[in-house]
Amino acid sequence: MTTTTPHIVLPRLKKLLEDGIAEDLHAGAQVYASINEDPVADFAIGEARPGVPMQTDTLNLWLSSSKPVTAIAIAQQLEQHNLELDDPVAQHIPAFAQNGKEHITIRHLLTHTAGIRIVPYHYPKDSIERVVQKICKARPEPRWIAGETAGYHLHTAWYLLAYIVQSITGQPYRHYVRDHIFKPLGMNDCYIGMKPETYDRLHDRIAIMSHFDDGGTKGNLTDTESEKAWVSGGRPGGNGYGPMKQLGIFYETLLHGGDHNGARIIEPETVGLFTARHREGLHDKTFQQTIDWGLGFLLDSKRYGEANLHYGYGPLASDDTFGHSGYQSSSAFADPHHGLVVAIVCNGTPGDIPHRTRMFNILKTLYEELNLT
Incomplete structure:
Protein backbone atom coordinates (compact mmCIF):
# COMPACT_ATOMS: atom_id res chain seq x y z
CA MET A 1 0.00 0.00 0.00
CA THR A 2 1.40 3.39 -1.01
CA THR A 3 -0.15 6.75 -0.34
CA THR A 4 1.06 10.26 -0.99
CA THR A 5 0.12 13.53 0.60
CA PRO A 6 -0.81 16.55 -1.55
CA HIS A 7 2.64 18.04 -0.97
CA ILE A 8 5.66 18.61 -3.19
CA VAL A 9 6.76 15.26 -4.60
CA LEU A 10 9.88 14.39 -6.60
CA PRO A 11 8.61 11.60 -8.89
CA ARG A 12 11.90 9.76 -9.42
CA LEU A 13 12.64 9.77 -5.72
CA LYS A 14 9.09 8.69 -4.90
CA LYS A 15 9.43 5.77 -7.32
CA LEU A 16 12.74 4.73 -5.76
CA LEU A 17 11.17 4.71 -2.29
CA GLU A 18 8.15 2.77 -3.56
CA ASP A 19 10.52 0.18 -5.02
CA GLY A 20 12.12 -0.09 -1.59
CA ILE A 21 8.73 -0.89 -0.08
CA ALA A 22 8.19 -3.60 -2.69
CA GLU A 23 11.65 -5.02 -1.90
CA ASP A 24 10.91 -5.12 1.86
CA LEU A 25 13.58 -2.54 2.69
CA HIS A 26 11.12 -0.35 4.58
CA ALA A 27 7.41 0.05 5.21
CA GLY A 28 7.21 3.76 4.41
CA ALA A 29 9.16 7.00 4.20
CA GLN A 30 9.02 10.72 4.93
CA VAL A 31 10.92 13.20 2.76
CA TYR A 32 11.55 16.89 3.30
CA ALA A 33 13.97 19.15 1.44
CA SER A 34 14.26 22.90 1.03
CA ILE A 35 16.51 25.33 -0.82
CA ASN A 36 17.01 28.65 0.92
CA GLU A 37 14.13 27.67 3.21
CA ASP A 38 11.77 27.20 0.23
CA PRO A 39 10.38 23.62 0.31
CA VAL A 40 11.27 21.60 -2.78
CA ALA A 41 10.12 18.20 -1.48
CA ASP A 42 7.59 17.42 1.22
CA PHE A 43 5.82 14.07 1.06
CA ALA A 44 5.21 10.73 2.75
CA ILE A 45 4.59 7.29 1.28
CA GLY A 46 3.79 3.79 2.51
CA GLU A 47 2.76 2.88 6.02
CA ALA A 48 3.70 4.20 9.42
CA ARG A 49 2.44 0.97 10.99
CA PRO A 50 0.37 -1.88 9.53
CA GLY A 51 -2.76 -0.41 7.99
CA VAL A 52 -1.88 3.19 8.95
CA PRO A 53 -0.60 5.45 6.13
CA MET A 54 2.57 7.41 6.66
CA GLN A 55 1.76 11.13 6.71
CA THR A 56 3.98 14.20 6.66
CA ASP A 57 3.08 14.84 10.31
CA THR A 58 3.80 11.27 11.48
CA LEU A 59 6.34 11.16 14.31
CA ASN A 60 9.29 9.03 13.22
CA LEU A 61 12.24 7.80 15.25
CA TRP A 62 15.41 9.73 14.36
CA LEU A 63 17.91 7.39 16.07
CA SER A 64 21.37 9.01 15.82
CA SER A 65 20.04 11.90 13.76
CA SER A 66 19.14 13.15 17.26
CA LYS A 67 22.78 13.81 18.22
CA PRO A 68 23.16 17.35 16.80
CA VAL A 69 20.33 18.53 19.06
CA THR A 70 22.51 17.64 22.05
CA ARG A 174 14.09 16.22 27.73
CA HIS A 175 12.50 19.40 29.11
CA TYR A 176 15.52 21.54 28.25
CA VAL A 177 15.58 20.65 24.54
CA ARG A 178 11.82 21.17 24.29
CA ASP A 179 11.99 24.59 25.96
CA HIS A 180 15.19 25.94 24.41
CA ILE A 181 15.40 24.33 20.96
CA PHE A 182 12.22 22.67 19.73
CA LYS A 183 9.50 25.06 20.92
CA PRO A 184 11.30 28.30 19.96
CA LEU A 185 11.75 26.94 16.43
CA GLY A 186 8.17 25.73 16.08
CA MET A 187 9.28 22.08 16.20
CA ASN A 188 6.26 21.43 18.38
CA ASP A 189 5.93 17.73 17.54
CA CYS A 190 9.57 16.89 18.35
CA TYR A 191 10.82 15.16 21.49
CA ILE A 192 13.86 13.46 22.96
CA GLY A 193 12.12 11.75 25.83
CA MET A 194 8.35 12.20 25.68
CA LYS A 195 6.20 12.59 28.79
CA PRO A 196 4.07 9.47 29.32
CA GLU A 197 0.87 11.50 29.07
CA THR A 198 2.10 13.05 25.82
CA TYR A 199 2.79 9.56 24.51
CA ASP A 200 -0.79 8.55 25.32
CA ARG A 201 -2.05 11.53 23.32
CA LEU A 202 0.26 11.05 20.33
CA HIS A 203 0.56 7.26 20.21
CA ASP A 204 -1.44 6.85 17.00
CA ARG A 205 0.87 9.28 15.19
CA ILE A 206 4.10 7.45 16.10
CA ALA A 207 5.55 5.24 13.36
CA ILE A 208 6.97 1.78 13.92
CA MET A 209 10.61 1.25 12.94
CA SER A 210 10.40 -2.10 11.17
CA HIS A 211 13.42 -4.42 11.27
CA PHE A 212 14.45 -6.46 8.25
CA ASP A 213 17.39 -8.81 7.70
CA ASP A 214 20.48 -8.24 5.58
CA GLY A 215 19.06 -10.20 2.67
CA GLY A 216 16.18 -7.82 2.17
CA THR A 217 13.57 -10.36 3.30
CA LYS A 218 11.00 -9.18 5.78
CA GLY A 219 12.24 -10.21 9.22
CA ASN A 220 11.34 -8.98 12.67
CA LEU A 221 8.53 -6.46 12.52
CA THR A 222 8.48 -5.01 16.01
CA ASP A 223 7.10 -1.93 17.68
CA THR A 224 9.59 -1.93 20.57
CA GLU A 225 10.81 1.56 19.67
CA SER A 226 7.23 2.87 19.61
CA GLU A 227 6.30 1.52 23.06
CA LYS A 228 5.80 3.98 25.91
CA ALA A 229 8.90 3.04 27.91
CA TRP A 230 11.17 3.43 24.90
CA VAL A 231 9.68 6.70 23.65
CA SER A 232 9.56 8.34 27.09
CA GLY A 233 12.97 7.08 28.23
CA GLY A 234 14.97 9.87 26.64
CA ARG A 235 18.21 8.40 25.25
CA PRO A 236 19.99 11.63 24.22
CA GLY A 237 22.07 10.16 21.41
CA GLY A 238 19.29 8.33 19.62
CA ASN A 239 15.77 8.79 20.90
CA GLY A 240 14.48 11.79 19.00
CA TYR A 241 10.98 11.58 17.56
CA GLY A 242 9.23 13.97 15.23
CA PRO A 243 8.23 14.68 11.63
CA MET A 244 11.21 14.99 9.33
CA LYS A 245 9.88 18.33 8.08
CA GLN A 246 10.36 19.71 11.59
CA LEU A 247 13.86 18.25 11.84
CA GLY A 248 14.44 20.13 8.59
CA ILE A 249 13.57 23.37 10.43
CA PHE A 250 16.49 22.67 12.77
CA TYR A 251 18.93 22.66 9.82
CA GLU A 252 17.28 25.63 8.13
CA THR A 253 17.88 27.50 11.37
CA LEU A 254 21.58 26.60 11.35
CA LEU A 255 21.93 27.65 7.69
CA HIS A 256 20.30 30.95 8.68
CA GLY A 257 22.90 31.58 11.36
CA GLY A 258 20.91 30.19 14.29
CA ASP A 259 17.72 32.17 13.68
CA HIS A 260 14.30 30.97 12.49
CA ASN A 261 11.54 33.53 11.94
CA GLY A 262 13.03 35.79 14.59
CA ALA A 263 13.64 33.03 17.12
CA ARG A 264 17.38 32.74 17.78
CA ILE A 265 18.77 29.64 19.48
CA ILE A 266 22.50 30.33 18.93
CA GLU A 267 24.69 32.98 17.33
CA PRO A 268 26.08 32.71 13.76
CA GLU A 269 29.66 32.46 15.05
CA THR A 270 28.69 29.46 17.17
CA VAL A 271 27.05 27.75 14.21
CA GLY A 272 30.30 28.20 12.31
CA LEU A 273 32.34 26.87 15.22
CA PHE A 274 30.27 23.71 15.68
CA THR A 275 30.07 22.87 11.97
CA ALA A 276 33.77 23.48 11.22
CA ARG A 277 36.27 20.59 10.95
CA HIS A 278 37.58 19.81 14.42
CA ARG A 279 38.49 16.16 13.76
CA GLU A 280 40.16 15.85 10.39
CA GLY A 281 41.75 12.94 8.52
CA LEU A 282 41.41 10.40 11.34
CA HIS A 283 40.48 6.79 10.72
CA ASP A 284 37.32 5.91 12.63
CA LYS A 285 37.78 2.66 14.56
CA THR A 286 34.01 2.08 14.72
CA PHE A 287 33.11 2.76 11.09
CA GLN A 288 36.50 1.66 9.68
CA GLN A 289 36.57 4.66 7.36
CA THR A 290 38.16 8.12 7.47
CA ILE A 291 35.43 10.53 8.52
CA ASP A 292 35.70 14.16 9.62
CA TRP A 293 33.67 15.69 12.43
CA GLY A 294 32.65 19.06 13.66
CA LEU A 295 31.42 19.38 17.23
CA GLY A 296 28.64 16.81 17.23
CA PHE A 297 28.12 17.09 13.47
CA LEU A 298 29.37 14.59 10.89
CA LEU A 299 30.95 16.38 7.92
CA ASP A 300 31.00 15.28 4.30
CA SER A 301 34.14 13.17 3.93
CA LYS A 302 34.26 12.07 0.28
CA ARG A 303 37.54 14.00 0.04
CA TYR A 304 39.25 10.81 1.26
CA GLY A 305 38.22 8.88 -1.83
CA GLU A 306 35.25 6.79 -0.71
CA ALA A 307 31.80 7.99 -1.81
CA ASN A 308 29.56 5.48 -0.03
CA LEU A 309 30.36 6.30 3.57
CA HIS A 310 28.68 5.31 6.80
CA TYR A 311 26.19 8.08 7.58
CA GLY A 312 27.28 9.82 4.36
CA TYR A 313 25.34 12.39 2.36
CA GLY A 314 25.56 10.77 -1.04
CA PRO A 315 27.87 11.31 -4.01
CA LEU A 316 26.78 14.87 -4.86
CA ALA A 317 26.79 16.66 -1.50
CA SER A 318 29.19 19.58 -1.23
CA ASP A 319 32.35 19.38 0.84
CA ASP A 320 30.94 21.74 3.47
CA THR A 321 27.84 19.63 4.15
CA PHE A 322 27.14 18.95 7.82
CA GLY A 323 24.53 16.95 9.70
CA HIS A 324 23.98 13.46 11.04
CA SER A 325 22.30 10.22 10.09
CA GLY A 326 20.44 7.55 12.03
CA TYR A 327 21.10 3.83 12.22
CA GLN A 328 19.98 2.21 8.94
CA SER A 329 17.08 4.62 8.56
CA SER A 330 17.47 8.41 8.41
CA SER A 331 19.64 11.25 7.19
CA ALA A 332 19.36 14.95 8.00
CA PHE A 333 21.82 17.60 6.89
CA ALA A 334 22.51 21.03 5.47
CA ASP A 335 24.53 21.67 2.31
CA PRO A 336 25.51 25.36 2.57
CA HIS A 337 26.91 25.49 -0.98
CA HIS A 338 23.41 24.92 -2.37
CA GLY A 339 21.40 26.36 0.52
CA LEU A 340 19.92 22.86 0.73
CA VAL A 341 18.39 21.15 3.74
CA VAL A 342 17.42 17.46 3.62
CA ALA A 343 15.61 15.35 6.21
CA ILE A 344 14.62 11.82 5.16
CA VAL A 345 13.61 8.69 7.06
CA CYS A 346 12.77 5.20 5.88
CA ASN A 347 11.03 3.26 8.66
CA GLY A 348 12.87 0.02 8.05
CA THR A 349 16.38 -1.17 8.98
CA PRO A 350 17.42 -3.62 6.22
CA GLY A 351 21.01 -4.25 7.30
CA ASP A 352 24.09 -2.08 6.92
CA ILE A 353 25.00 -2.66 3.27
CA PRO A 354 21.42 -2.56 1.91
CA HIS A 355 20.79 0.64 3.84
CA ARG A 356 23.98 2.36 2.72
CA THR A 357 23.11 1.48 -0.86
CA ARG A 358 19.53 2.66 -0.35
CA MET A 359 20.51 6.03 1.15
CA PHE A 360 23.28 6.56 -1.41
CA ASN A 361 20.73 6.13 -4.20
CA ILE A 362 18.08 8.22 -2.43
CA LEU A 363 20.40 11.17 -1.98
CA LYS A 364 21.91 10.85 -5.45
CA THR A 365 18.43 10.86 -6.97
CA LEU A 366 17.33 13.83 -4.86
CA TYR A 367 20.29 15.97 -5.94
CA GLU A 368 19.84 14.97 -9.59
CA GLU A 369 16.12 15.69 -9.55
CA LEU A 370 16.81 19.11 -8.04
CA ASN A 371 19.52 19.75 -10.68
CA LEU A 372 22.18 20.14 -8.00
CA THR A 373 24.92 18.27 -9.84
Whole structure:
Protein backbone atom coordinates (compact mmCIF):
# COMPACT_ATOMS: atom_id res chain seq x y z
CA MET A 1 0.00 0.00 0.00
CA THR A 2 1.40 3.39 -1.01
CA THR A 3 -0.15 6.75 -0.34
CA THR A 4 1.06 10.26 -0.99
CA THR A 5 0.12 13.53 0.60
CA PRO A 6 -0.81 16.55 -1.55
CA HIS A 7 2.64 18.04 -0.97
CA ILE A 8 5.66 18.61 -3.19
CA VAL A 9 6.76 15.26 -4.60
CA LEU A 10 9.88 14.39 -6.60
CA PRO A 11 8.61 11.60 -8.89
CA ARG A 12 11.90 9.76 -9.42
CA LEU A 13 12.64 9.77 -5.72
CA LYS A 14 9.09 8.69 -4.90
CA LYS A 15 9.43 5.77 -7.32
CA LEU A 16 12.74 4.73 -5.76
CA LEU A 17 11.17 4.71 -2.29
CA GLU A 18 8.15 2.77 -3.56
CA ASP A 19 10.52 0.18 -5.02
CA GLY A 20 12.12 -0.09 -1.59
CA ILE A 21 8.73 -0.89 -0.08
CA ALA A 22 8.19 -3.60 -2.69
CA GLU A 23 11.65 -5.02 -1.90
CA ASP A 24 10.91 -5.12 1.86
CA LEU A 25 13.58 -2.54 2.69
CA HIS A 26 11.12 -0.35 4.58
CA ALA A 27 7.41 0.05 5.21
CA GLY A 28 7.21 3.76 4.41
CA ALA A 29 9.16 7.00 4.20
CA GLN A 30 9.02 10.72 4.93
CA VAL A 31 10.92 13.20 2.76
CA TYR A 32 11.55 16.89 3.30
CA ALA A 33 13.97 19.15 1.44
CA SER A 34 14.26 22.90 1.03
CA ILE A 35 16.51 25.33 -0.82
CA ASN A 36 17.01 28.65 0.92
CA GLU A 37 14.13 27.67 3.21
CA ASP A 38 11.77 27.20 0.23
CA PRO A 39 10.38 23.62 0.31
CA VAL A 40 11.27 21.60 -2.78
CA ALA A 41 10.12 18.20 -1.48
CA ASP A 42 7.59 17.42 1.22
CA PHE A 43 5.82 14.07 1.06
CA ALA A 44 5.21 10.73 2.75
CA ILE A 45 4.59 7.29 1.28
CA GLY A 46 3.79 3.79 2.51
CA GLU A 47 2.76 2.88 6.02
CA ALA A 48 3.70 4.20 9.42
CA ARG A 49 2.44 0.97 10.99
CA PRO A 50 0.37 -1.88 9.53
CA GLY A 51 -2.76 -0.41 7.99
CA VAL A 52 -1.88 3.19 8.95
CA PRO A 53 -0.60 5.45 6.13
CA MET A 54 2.57 7.41 6.66
CA GLN A 55 1.76 11.13 6.71
CA THR A 56 3.98 14.20 6.66
CA ASP A 57 3.08 14.84 10.31
CA THR A 58 3.80 11.27 11.48
CA LEU A 59 6.34 11.16 14.31
CA ASN A 60 9.29 9.03 13.22
CA LEU A 61 12.24 7.80 15.25
CA TRP A 62 15.41 9.73 14.36
CA LEU A 63 17.91 7.39 16.07
CA SER A 64 21.37 9.01 15.82
CA SER A 65 20.04 11.90 13.76
CA SER A 66 19.14 13.15 17.26
CA LYS A 67 22.78 13.81 18.22
CA PRO A 68 23.16 17.35 16.80
CA VAL A 69 20.33 18.53 19.06
CA THR A 70 22.51 17.64 22.05
CA ALA A 71 25.44 19.42 20.40
CA ILE A 72 23.41 22.62 20.11
CA ALA A 73 22.31 22.32 23.74
CA ILE A 74 26.02 22.29 24.62
CA ALA A 75 26.61 25.22 22.24
CA GLN A 76 24.05 27.22 24.18
CA GLN A 77 25.92 26.54 27.41
CA LEU A 78 29.15 27.65 25.73
CA GLU A 79 27.56 30.95 24.68
CA GLN A 80 26.29 31.51 28.21
CA HIS A 81 29.83 30.92 29.58
CA ASN A 82 28.67 27.90 31.56
CA LEU A 83 31.42 25.73 30.09
CA GLU A 84 34.40 25.67 27.74
CA LEU A 85 35.02 23.05 25.08
CA ASP A 86 38.33 22.04 26.65
CA ASP A 87 36.90 21.69 30.13
CA PRO A 88 37.60 18.23 31.54
CA VAL A 89 34.35 16.33 31.76
CA ALA A 90 35.21 15.75 35.43
CA GLN A 91 34.94 19.50 36.04
CA HIS A 92 31.20 19.12 35.51
CA ILE A 93 30.83 15.47 36.59
CA PRO A 94 33.46 14.91 39.33
CA ALA A 95 32.92 11.15 39.54
CA PHE A 96 34.02 10.85 35.90
CA ALA A 97 37.67 11.29 36.92
CA GLN A 98 37.83 7.65 38.06
CA ASN A 99 40.11 5.13 36.35
CA GLY A 100 42.23 7.50 34.29
CA LYS A 101 39.52 9.56 32.60
CA GLU A 102 40.41 12.89 34.18
CA HIS A 103 42.00 14.16 30.93
CA ILE A 104 38.92 13.57 28.71
CA THR A 105 37.27 16.84 27.68
CA ILE A 106 33.92 18.02 26.35
CA ARG A 107 35.60 18.51 22.97
CA HIS A 108 36.64 14.84 22.97
CA LEU A 109 33.02 13.81 23.58
CA LEU A 110 31.75 15.95 20.70
CA THR A 111 34.40 14.66 18.25
CA HIS A 112 34.12 10.96 19.16
CA THR A 113 37.72 10.83 20.38
CA ALA A 114 37.14 10.15 24.09
CA GLY A 115 37.82 6.39 24.10
CA ILE A 116 34.79 5.28 26.14
CA ARG A 117 32.71 3.73 23.38
CA ILE A 118 31.45 0.60 25.13
CA VAL A 119 29.79 0.75 28.53
CA PRO A 120 26.96 -1.78 29.06
CA TYR A 121 23.63 -0.42 30.24
CA HIS A 122 19.96 -1.27 29.91
CA TYR A 123 17.66 1.04 27.98
CA PRO A 124 14.99 2.12 28.79
CA LYS A 125 15.31 0.74 32.32
CA ASP A 126 18.38 2.83 33.17
CA SER A 127 17.86 6.58 33.59
CA ILE A 128 20.35 9.15 32.30
CA GLU A 129 21.70 9.42 35.86
CA ARG A 130 22.16 5.65 36.14
CA VAL A 131 23.93 5.38 32.79
CA VAL A 132 26.27 8.23 33.73
CA GLN A 133 27.13 6.41 36.97
CA LYS A 134 28.14 3.36 34.94
CA ILE A 135 30.20 5.44 32.52
CA CYS A 136 31.99 7.12 35.43
CA LYS A 137 33.13 3.72 36.73
CA ALA A 138 34.41 2.58 33.32
CA ARG A 139 38.00 2.60 32.10
CA PRO A 140 39.09 4.19 28.81
CA GLU A 141 39.87 1.79 26.00
CA PRO A 142 43.48 0.56 26.06
CA ARG A 143 46.02 2.35 23.85
CA TRP A 144 43.49 5.11 23.12
CA ILE A 145 44.90 8.65 22.99
CA ALA A 146 42.07 11.10 23.67
CA GLY A 147 41.78 13.65 20.89
CA GLU A 148 44.00 11.62 18.55
CA THR A 149 42.35 8.19 18.38
CA ALA A 150 38.90 8.28 16.81
CA GLY A 151 35.88 6.00 16.93
CA TYR A 152 32.17 6.72 16.81
CA HIS A 153 30.62 6.72 20.28
CA LEU A 154 27.10 5.43 19.79
CA HIS A 155 25.61 6.47 23.14
CA THR A 156 28.08 7.08 25.98
CA ALA A 157 29.33 10.56 25.09
CA TRP A 158 25.79 11.80 24.56
CA TYR A 159 24.62 10.67 27.97
CA LEU A 160 27.48 12.64 29.49
CA LEU A 161 26.73 15.74 27.41
CA ALA A 162 23.04 15.61 28.29
CA TYR A 163 23.90 15.17 31.96
CA ILE A 164 26.17 18.22 31.81
CA VAL A 165 23.28 20.25 30.36
CA GLN A 166 21.02 18.99 33.14
CA SER A 167 23.58 19.82 35.82
CA ILE A 168 24.13 23.35 34.55
CA THR A 169 20.51 24.27 33.90
CA GLY A 170 18.71 22.31 36.62
CA GLN A 171 16.26 21.04 33.98
CA PRO A 172 15.79 17.41 32.92
CA TYR A 173 17.36 17.06 29.49
CA ARG A 174 14.09 16.22 27.73
CA HIS A 175 12.50 19.40 29.11
CA TYR A 176 15.52 21.54 28.25
CA VAL A 177 15.58 20.65 24.54
CA ARG A 178 11.82 21.17 24.29
CA ASP A 179 11.99 24.59 25.96
CA HIS A 180 15.19 25.94 24.41
CA ILE A 181 15.40 24.33 20.96
CA PHE A 182 12.22 22.67 19.73
CA LYS A 183 9.50 25.06 20.92
CA PRO A 184 11.30 28.30 19.96
CA LEU A 185 11.75 26.94 16.43
CA GLY A 186 8.17 25.73 16.08
CA MET A 187 9.28 22.08 16.20
CA ASN A 188 6.26 21.43 18.38
CA ASP A 189 5.93 17.73 17.54
CA CYS A 190 9.57 16.89 18.35
CA TYR A 191 10.82 15.16 21.49
CA ILE A 192 13.86 13.46 22.96
CA GLY A 193 12.12 11.75 25.83
CA MET A 194 8.35 12.20 25.68
CA LYS A 195 6.20 12.59 28.79
CA PRO A 196 4.07 9.47 29.32
CA GLU A 197 0.87 11.50 29.07
CA THR A 198 2.10 13.05 25.82
CA TYR A 199 2.79 9.56 24.51
CA ASP A 200 -0.79 8.55 25.32
CA ARG A 201 -2.05 11.53 23.32
CA LEU A 202 0.26 11.05 20.33
CA HIS A 203 0.56 7.26 20.21
CA ASP A 204 -1.44 6.85 17.00
CA ARG A 205 0.87 9.28 15.19
CA ILE A 206 4.10 7.45 16.10
CA ALA A 207 5.55 5.24 13.36
CA ILE A 208 6.97 1.78 13.92
CA MET A 209 10.61 1.25 12.94
CA SER A 210 10.40 -2.10 11.17
CA HIS A 211 13.42 -4.42 11.27
CA PHE A 212 14.45 -6.46 8.25
CA ASP A 213 17.39 -8.81 7.70
CA ASP A 214 20.48 -8.24 5.58
CA GLY A 215 19.06 -10.20 2.67
CA GLY A 216 16.18 -7.82 2.17
CA THR A 217 13.57 -10.36 3.30
CA LYS A 218 11.00 -9.18 5.78
CA GLY A 219 12.24 -10.21 9.22
CA ASN A 220 11.34 -8.98 12.67
CA LEU A 221 8.53 -6.46 12.52
CA THR A 222 8.48 -5.01 16.01
CA ASP A 223 7.10 -1.93 17.68
CA THR A 224 9.59 -1.93 20.57
CA GLU A 225 10.81 1.56 19.67
CA SER A 226 7.23 2.87 19.61
CA GLU A 227 6.30 1.52 23.06
CA LYS A 228 5.80 3.98 25.91
CA ALA A 229 8.90 3.04 27.91
CA TRP A 230 11.17 3.43 24.90
CA VAL A 231 9.68 6.70 23.65
CA SER A 232 9.56 8.34 27.09
CA GLY A 233 12.97 7.08 28.23
CA GLY A 234 14.97 9.87 26.64
CA ARG A 235 18.21 8.40 25.25
CA PRO A 236 19.99 11.63 24.22
CA GLY A 237 22.07 10.16 21.41
CA GLY A 238 19.29 8.33 19.62
CA ASN A 239 15.77 8.79 20.90
CA GLY A 240 14.48 11.79 19.00
CA TYR A 241 10.98 11.58 17.56
CA GLY A 242 9.23 13.97 15.23
CA PRO A 243 8.23 14.68 11.63
CA MET A 244 11.21 14.99 9.33
CA LYS A 245 9.88 18.33 8.08
CA GLN A 246 10.36 19.71 11.59
CA LEU A 247 13.86 18.25 11.84
CA GLY A 248 14.44 20.13 8.59
CA ILE A 249 13.57 23.37 10.43
CA PHE A 250 16.49 22.67 12.77
CA TYR A 251 18.93 22.66 9.82
CA GLU A 252 17.28 25.63 8.13
CA THR A 253 17.88 27.50 11.37
CA LEU A 254 21.58 26.60 11.35
CA LEU A 255 21.93 27.65 7.69
CA HIS A 256 20.30 30.95 8.68
CA GLY A 257 22.90 31.58 11.36
CA GLY A 258 20.91 30.19 14.29
CA ASP A 259 17.72 32.17 13.68
CA HIS A 260 14.30 30.97 12.49
CA ASN A 261 11.54 33.53 11.94
CA GLY A 262 13.03 35.79 14.59
CA ALA A 263 13.64 33.03 17.12
CA ARG A 264 17.38 32.74 17.78
CA ILE A 265 18.77 29.64 19.48
CA ILE A 266 22.50 30.33 18.93
CA GLU A 267 24.69 32.98 17.33
CA PRO A 268 26.08 32.71 13.76
CA GLU A 269 29.66 32.46 15.05
CA THR A 270 28.69 29.46 17.17
CA VAL A 271 27.05 27.75 14.21
CA GLY A 272 30.30 28.20 12.31
CA LEU A 273 32.34 26.87 15.22
CA PHE A 274 30.27 23.71 15.68
CA THR A 275 30.07 22.87 11.97
CA ALA A 276 33.77 23.48 11.22
CA ARG A 277 36.27 20.59 10.95
CA HIS A 278 37.58 19.81 14.42
CA ARG A 279 38.49 16.16 13.76
CA GLU A 280 40.16 15.85 10.39
CA GLY A 281 41.75 12.94 8.52
CA LEU A 282 41.41 10.40 11.34
CA HIS A 283 40.48 6.79 10.72
CA ASP A 284 37.32 5.91 12.63
CA LYS A 285 37.78 2.66 14.56
CA THR A 286 34.01 2.08 14.72
CA PHE A 287 33.11 2.76 11.09
CA GLN A 288 36.50 1.66 9.68
CA GLN A 289 36.57 4.66 7.36
CA THR A 290 38.16 8.12 7.47
CA ILE A 291 35.43 10.53 8.52
CA ASP A 292 35.70 14.16 9.62
CA TRP A 293 33.67 15.69 12.43
CA GLY A 294 32.65 19.06 13.66
CA LEU A 295 31.42 19.38 17.23
CA GLY A 296 28.64 16.81 17.23
CA PHE A 297 28.12 17.09 13.47
CA LEU A 298 29.37 14.59 10.89
CA LEU A 299 30.95 16.38 7.92
CA ASP A 300 31.00 15.28 4.30
CA SER A 301 34.14 13.17 3.93
CA LYS A 302 34.26 12.07 0.28
CA ARG A 303 37.54 14.00 0.04
CA TYR A 304 39.25 10.81 1.26
CA GLY A 305 38.22 8.88 -1.83
CA GLU A 306 35.25 6.79 -0.71
CA ALA A 307 31.80 7.99 -1.81
CA ASN A 308 29.56 5.48 -0.03
CA LEU A 309 30.36 6.30 3.57
CA HIS A 310 28.68 5.31 6.80
CA TYR A 311 26.19 8.08 7.58
CA GLY A 312 27.28 9.82 4.36
CA TYR A 313 25.34 12.39 2.36
CA GLY A 314 25.56 10.77 -1.04
CA PRO A 315 27.87 11.31 -4.01
CA LEU A 316 26.78 14.87 -4.86
CA ALA A 317 26.79 16.66 -1.50
CA SER A 318 29.19 19.58 -1.23
CA ASP A 319 32.35 19.38 0.84
CA ASP A 320 30.94 21.74 3.47
CA THR A 321 27.84 19.63 4.15
CA PHE A 322 27.14 18.95 7.82
CA GLY A 323 24.53 16.95 9.70
CA HIS A 324 23.98 13.46 11.04
CA SER A 325 22.30 10.22 10.09
CA GLY A 326 20.44 7.55 12.03
CA TYR A 327 21.10 3.83 12.22
CA GLN A 328 19.98 2.21 8.94
CA SER A 329 17.08 4.62 8.56
CA SER A 330 17.47 8.41 8.41
CA SER A 331 19.64 11.25 7.19
CA ALA A 332 19.36 14.95 8.00
CA PHE A 333 21.82 17.60 6.89
CA ALA A 334 22.51 21.03 5.47
CA ASP A 335 24.53 21.67 2.31
CA PRO A 336 25.51 25.36 2.57
CA HIS A 337 26.91 25.49 -0.98
CA HIS A 338 23.41 24.92 -2.37
CA GLY A 339 21.40 26.36 0.52
CA LEU A 340 19.92 22.86 0.73
CA VAL A 341 18.39 21.15 3.74
CA VAL A 342 17.42 17.46 3.62
CA ALA A 343 15.61 15.35 6.21
CA ILE A 344 14.62 11.82 5.16
CA VAL A 345 13.61 8.69 7.06
CA CYS A 346 12.77 5.20 5.88
CA ASN A 347 11.03 3.26 8.66
CA GLY A 348 12.87 0.02 8.05
CA THR A 349 16.38 -1.17 8.98
CA PRO A 350 17.42 -3.62 6.22
CA GLY A 351 21.01 -4.25 7.30
CA ASP A 352 24.09 -2.08 6.92
CA ILE A 353 25.00 -2.66 3.27
CA PRO A 354 21.42 -2.56 1.91
CA HIS A 355 20.79 0.64 3.84
CA ARG A 356 23.98 2.36 2.72
CA THR A 357 23.11 1.48 -0.86
CA ARG A 358 19.53 2.66 -0.35
CA MET A 359 20.51 6.03 1.15
CA PHE A 360 23.28 6.56 -1.41
CA ASN A 361 20.73 6.13 -4.20
CA ILE A 362 18.08 8.22 -2.43
CA LEU A 363 20.40 11.17 -1.98
CA LYS A 364 21.91 10.85 -5.45
CA THR A 365 18.43 10.86 -6.97
CA LEU A 366 17.33 13.83 -4.86
CA TYR A 367 20.29 15.97 -5.94
CA GLU A 368 19.84 14.97 -9.59
CA GLU A 369 16.12 15.69 -9.55
CA LEU A 370 16.81 19.11 -8.04
CA ASN A 371 19.52 19.75 -10.68
CA LEU A 372 22.18 20.14 -8.00
CA THR A 373 24.92 18.27 -9.84
